[in-house]
Amino acid sequence: MNSSAATVFPRRLVVTLSRIAAAVLGGYLFVWGLVALTIAGLANLGMDYDQAWMLAMLLAFLVYLVVFIWAFAARRLGLVWIVLLGGGAAMTAGAQFFVGG
Amino acid sequence: MHQTFRQSMTWLHTWFGLVIGFILIVVFFFGALSVFDREIDRWAQPATRFAPQPMPSFDHLLRPVFERITEPDPDAVELARSMVDGPLPEKYPVMDWSAYTTHRDPVLDTYVSFDVPNARNPDDHVHGHQTIDPRTGAQLSAGDLKIGSEFFYPLHYSLHLEWMELGYWIVGFAALSMLAALVSGVVIHRKIFRELFTFRPQKQRQRVTLDLHNLTGVVALPFHFFFAFTGLVIFAGIYFPVSETQLHPLVEAHEQAEAAATGLPHDPAGVTAPLASVDAMVSDARRRWAARGMGGDVGFLFVNHVGDANGYVSIYRAGTDRIALTGQGIHYKASTGALIREDPPETAIASVNEFLTGLHLQHFRHWLLRFLYLFGGLAGCVCIATGFLFFVEKRKQQHARDGVAGARIVDALAIATITGTLIATLSMLVANRLLPEHLADRDEWQRNVFWLTWLASGIHAFWRTSVVQEGESAPAWREQTILVAALALTAPILNWLTTGDHLLATLQANYWPVAGIDLFLLATSVTAGLVAHRLRRPALAHTTLAAMKS
Numbered sequence: 001m002n003s004s005a006a007t008v009f010p011r012r013l014v015v016t017l018s019r020i021a022a023a024v025l026g027g028y029l030f031v032w033g034l035v036a037l038t039i040a041g042l043a044n045l046g047m048d049y050d051q052a053w054m055l056a057m058l059l060a061f062l063v064y065l066v067v068f069i070w071a072f073a074a075r076r077l078g079l080v081w082i083v084l085l086g087g088g089a090a091m092t093a094g095a096q097f098f099v100g101g
Numbered sequence: 102m103h104q105t106f107r108q109s110m111t112w113l114h115t116w117f118g119l120v121i122g123f124i125l126i127v128v129f130f131f132g133a134l135s136v137f138d139r140e141i142d143r144w145a146q147p148a149t150r151f152a153p154q155p156m157p158s159f160d161h162l163l164r165p166v167f168e169r170i171t172e173p174d175p176d177a178v179e180l181a182r183s184m185v186d187g188p189l190p191e192k193y194p195v196m197d198w199s200a201y202t203t204h205r206d207p208v209l210d211t212y213v214s215f216d217v218p219n220a221r222n223p224d225d226h227v228h229g230h231q232t233i234d235p236r237t238g239a240q241l242s243a244g245d246l247k248i249g250s251e252f253f254y255p256l257h258y259s260l261h262l263e264w265m266e267l268g269y270w271i272v273g274f275a276a277l278s279m280l281a282a283l284v285s286g287v288v289i290h291r292k293i294f295r296e297l298f299t300f301r302p303q304k305q306r307q308r309v310t311l312d313l314h315n316l317t318g319v320v321a322l323p324f325h326f327f328f329a330f331t332g333l334v335i336f337a338g339i340y341f342p343v344s345e346t347q348l349h350p351l352v353e354a355h356e357q358a359e360a361a362a363t364g365l366p367h368d369p370a371g372v373t374a375p376l377a378s379v380d381a382m383v384s385d386a387r388r389r390w391a392a393r394g395m396g397g398d399v400g401f402l403f404v405n406h407v408g409d410a411n412g413y414v415s416i417y418r419a420g421t422d423r424i425a426l427t428g429q430g431i432h433y434k435a436s437t438g439a440l441i442r443e444d445p446p447e448t449a450i451a452s453v454n455e456f457l458t459g460l461h462l463q464h465f466r467h468w469l470l471r472f473l474y475l476f477g478g479l480a481g482c483v484c485i486a487t488g489f490l491f492f493v494e495k496r497k498q499q500h501a502r503d504g505v506a507g508a509r510i511v512d513a514l515a516i517a518t519i520t521g522t523l524i525a526t527l528s529m530l531v532a533n534r535l536l537p538e539h540l541a542d543r544d545e546w547q548r549n550v551f552w553l554t555w556l557a558s559g560i561h562a563f564w565r566t567s568v569v570q571e572g573e574s575a576p577a578w579r580e581q582t583i584l585v586a587a588l589a590l591t592a593p594i595l596n597w598l599t600t601g602d603h604l605l606a607t608l609q610a611n612y613w614p615v616a617g618i619d620l621f622l623l624a625t626s627v628t629a630g631l632v633a634h635r636l637r638r639p640a641l642a643h644t645t646l647a648a649m650k651s
Contacts, residue, residue: 024274031341032341032343035341035343036343036347036348039343039348039351040348040351043351043355048355048448049351049352049355050355050451051448051450051451053343053344054450054451054453054454055450057334057337057338057341057454058334058450058453058454058457060333060337060340060341061277061280061330061333061334061337062330064277065277065280065281065284068277068281069110069113069281069284069285072109072110072112072113072285073106073109073110092347095343095347095348096347098351099347099348099350099351100350
C-alpha cells in the first residue's frame with residue numbers, strides 16, 4: 001500500500017505540472033506560430049504589415065485563452081501537447097517560409 | 102485530470118486564482134489608482150497645483166528645453182550598458198524630440214531620444230526627459246517624484262521589475278490567468294444571474310464571503326474581462342516580439358516601402374539643415390483640423406531626425422474628445438515647413454485597436470467613466486480579496502486539525518497584499534509630505550518608504566497570523582486596518598499643514614484634483630475605522646467561547 005501511494009502521488013503531480021506547462025508554454029508556442037503565420041501570410045497577400053500585426057495581436061490572446069482552458073479541460077493530455085507543440089512548430093515554420101529564411 | 106469539465110475548471114479557478122491573485126490584486130489596485138494618476142501627482146507635487154495647460158509655443162519655449170537635454174537620463178545610461186559590448190559611447194547623438202500632454206496635465210513631459218552608436222542592435226536607442234512648467238519652461242526638480250504617473254502607474258503594469266522586462270511578463274501572465282479565472286468562474290457557477298442579486302450579510306462568514314466574491318465578480322465581469330484583455334493587447338509587442346525577431350526582415354522591407362509611400366524619411370540624410378518655425382506648422386495643422394470640423398489642441402508633437410535635411414515634424418491632435426490617445430497626424434518638412442502629408446482616416450482594424458487600447462488608457466475627457474473605472478477596479482480587488490478569505494475560511498479548521506500551515510500562509514499573504522498594499526501606499530503619501538523639500542534623492546526616499554513599509558507589513562502579517570493554525574482569526578487583520586485608518590487620516594492633515602490647502606480651501610476653489618484625493622483619503626480612514634471596529638467581534642466571541650469551555 002505504501003509503495004502504491006508513493007507512486008500514485010508523484011504521478012498525479014507530474015500530470016498536473018505537465019498540464020500547466022502545456023497550457024502556459026505549449027499555448028505560448030502555439031500562439032507565437034499563429035501570430036507569426038497570420039502576419040507573414042497576410043503581409044504576403046498584400047496587407048499592410050502594421051494592419052496584419054494589429055489583427056494578429058487582437059486574435060492572439062483570445063486564442064491563447066481558448067487553448068489555455070482546453071489544456072486543463074481535455075481528457076487526453078498527450079493530444080494537447082501534440083496539437084500545441086506540433087501546431088505551433090508547423091505555423092512558425094510556415095511563417096518562416098514567407099520570411100524567406 | 103478531473104472527471105468533468107466543471108471539476109477541472111474548479112481546480113483551475115481555485116489554484117490559479119489563488120497563486121496569481123496575489124499579483125492580480127496589486128495590478129487591480131494600482132490600476133484603479135492610475136485612473137487618477139494626474140490628480141495624485143498634484144497632491145504629491147504642491148508646486149504643480151495649477152490649471153492644465155495647452156502645448157506651449159515650440160519656437161520660444163520648447164526648443165530651448167529640448168536643446169538643453171543633451172544626455173540620456175541616468176537610468177537610461179544604465180540601460181545602454183546592456184545594449185553594447187565594451188565601453189559606453191562618449192556621446193549619444195540626438196535622434197528625435199517629442200512632447201505629450203492631455204487635458205489633465207498642468208505640467209509637460211518632454212523627451213529626447215538618443216542613438217546608441219555602438220549598440221548590437223542598430224534600432225536600439227535611449228531617452229532623456231524633463232518635466233517642465235509649460236508657462237515658463239522651467240524644469241521641475243528631478244527629485245520631485247510624480248507619485249501617480251511615475252510610480253503607481255508603472256507599478257500597475259510592470260511591478261517596477263525592469264530587468265529583462267520581467268514585471269511586464271509577470272503581469273501579462275496574471276492577466277491571462279485572470280481571463281482563465283473569469284471563464285472558469287462562470288463555468289463553476291451555473292446560476293450567474295441569481296448571483297447578481299445575492300448578498301446575505303446575516304449568514305455565516307464563509308457564505309457571506311462567497312456571496313461577495315460572486316457578486317463583485319459577476320457585476321463587473323465585462324469590465325474585468327475587458328481590462329485584462331486590452332492590457333494584454335497594449336503590451337502585445339512585448340509578449341510576442343515577432344517584429345523584432347522572426348519577422349524582422351519583413352519589418353525592414355515594410356518600413357522602407359512605407360517611407361517611400363508617405364514621403365516621411367526613414368533615415369537621416371547625414372546633411373545638417375535648420376529647423377523652420379514649428380509654431381507656423383502648428384497653426385497650419387490647427388487650421389486643417391478646424392476645416393474638418395474638429396478644432397482642438399495639440400496632444401503630441403514630434404520632431405524626427407533633428408537637425409538633418411531629412412527631418413520632419415509630426416503634429417497630432419489631442420484625443421480629449423476621442424477614444425484614441427491622439428490622432429489626425431499632419432507632417433511637415435522640418436527645414437522648410439512645407440506640408441508633406443496628412444494621415445488618412447484609420448482603417449477598420451486600426452480603429453478597433455485604438456478603441457480597445459484607448460478605452461483602457463482613458464486619456465479622453467469623461468469623468469463619469471473615470472469614476473466607473475475606479476469602482477470597477479476596486480470591485481476587482483474585493484473579488485480577489487474575498488476569494489482569498491473564502492479559501493482560508495473554508496480550509497482553516499481542517500488545516501488546524503491536520504497541522505498544516507496552508508491556510509495561515511494564504512491568510513498572511515492576503516493581509517500583505519490587501520492591508521499591506523494600503524499601508525505602503527498611504528505611507529508613501531505621508532512620507533511625501535514629511536520629507537524635507539530639498540532632500541537629496543527625495544524621490545528615492547519616497548520609493549524606499551513604499552517598499553519598506555510593504556515589507557514590514559508582510560513580516561507583521563506572517564507573525565500575527567500564527568493563531569490561524571489553531572483555526573482562529575488572525576489579529577493582524579485588525580491591527581493593520583487600524584494603521585490604515587490612522588495613515589489615511591494623517592495624509593490629508595499633513596497636506597493641510599505643509600501646503601495650507603485644506604479641504605475647505607480646495608473645495609471652495611473648486612480645485613478637485615487635491616480636494617478629491619483628500620476626500621478619498623478621509624473616506625478610506627472612516628471605512629478602515631469601521632472595519633477595525635467590526636473586527637473586534639470575532640475575537641470577543643472567541644474569548645467568551647473559551648471562557649464557557651473552561
